[in-house]
Amino acid sequence: MLCKTSHQLAWSGFGRNYANRLTNSLRLFDIANATQSDDWLYVKTIQDTLKNFMCSVDNQIMLRHCPSILMGEVKKSFTANEVVRQSEQLWHRMIDLADNFPVIHDMCLKLYQLSQPNLYHRFDVILFDEAQDANLVTHDIVFRQTTKLVMVGDAHQQIYRFRGAVDALNAPLLSDADRLWLTHSFSFGDCVADIAHALLAMNGETHQVVGRGEKDEIFINIPKQGFPQRSILSRTVAGVIGSAL
Structure with missing residues (x-):
C-alpha cells in the first residue's frame, strides 16, 4: 500500500527538477517584473489565467482560461488575446529548466498530467480520497487509469471550489458505478x-x-454551571475572537 497526494505523485518525475525555484504561490510582484508592467489589473488577470490553466485538463492556454473580469464592463487597457499571449510566455518560462522564474507545485502537477502517466503497472487498485475536492487535473490523472478505482468523498464537505475543485463523484464516467x-x-x-x-x-x-x-x-442555551470544559467552534477568525472576548 502506498499513500500519496497528487502533488507527491508529480514530485519524483517533475517537482524535484524545479526544487530550487519552488514557491508557495504565484506572486503578483514576480509577474509584474517579468512583464515589466505596473498595471496591476493586467498582472492579476495574467495570474488568474495561469492558475485557471493549471487547474484545467487543457493542453494549452486558451481564452476560456481568462477570468470573467475580461467579459465585464471594467475599463481595461489590454485585451484577452494579449493576456493569453503573455500567459503563454510566462508558462514557457516556468517549465524551462534553465530559467529562473519562480514555479509552484500546481505547475509540476500540470506537467505530470500532461505527460499522461500510467499507474496501472504499479497499482492493482487506486483509492481516490476526498474526491469531491479535487481539481480537473487530478480527475484526468485518475480517470485515465485502467486499474480498479475506489472513490471516497462527500459532496457536502467540498471546501476548495475557490481553487478549481469539481466534485468527481458526479463525473459522467461514473454514471453506472456501484455506490455505497x-x-x-x-x-x-x-x-x-x-x-x-x-x-x-x-x-x-x-x-x-x-x-x-x-x-x-443538544443545548439551545449553554448553562453557566456544570460545564467545566467547553469547546466553541467558529466559522471565521472573527468568530473565534468574538467568543474569546
Whole structure:
C-alpha cells in the first residue's frame, strides 16, 4: 500500500527538477517584473489565467482560461488575446529548466498530467480520497487509469471550489458505478445526527444520518454551571475572537 497526494505523485518525475525555484504561490510582484508592467489589473488577470490553466485538463492556454473580469464592463487597457499571449510566455518560462522564474507545485502537477502517466503497472487498485475536492487535473490523472478505482468523498464537505475543485463523484464516467453510502458515524449520538440530517436535508440530501456514538444532548442555551470544559467552534477568525472576548 502506498499513500500519496497528487502533488507527491508529480514530485519524483517533475517537482524535484524545479526544487530550487519552488514557491508557495504565484506572486503578483514576480509577474509584474517579468512583464515589466505596473498595471496591476493586467498582472492579476495574467495570474488568474495561469492558475485557471493549471487547474484545467487543457493542453494549452486558451481564452476560456481568462477570468470573467475580461467579459465585464471594467475599463481595461489590454485585451484577452494579449493576456493569453503573455500567459503563454510566462508558462514557457516556468517549465524551462534553465530559467529562473519562480514555479509552484500546481505547475509540476500540470506537467505530470500532461505527460499522461500510467499507474496501472504499479497499482492493482487506486483509492481516490476526498474526491469531491479535487481539481480537473487530478480527475484526468485518475480517470485515465485502467486499474480498479475506489472513490471516497462527500459532496457536502467540498471546501476548495475557490481553487478549481469539481466534485468527481458526479463525473459522467461514473454514471453506472456501484455506490455505497457511509451514513453511520461513531463520532456522535442521535441528537447531533438529527441536527446534521436536518441541515443536510436543506441541501437536498435524502439519506438519513445515524449516530452510533455515545449518548449526546443538544443545548439551545449553554448553562453557566456544570460545564467545566467547553469547546466553541467558529466559522471565521472573527468568530473565534468574538467568543474569546
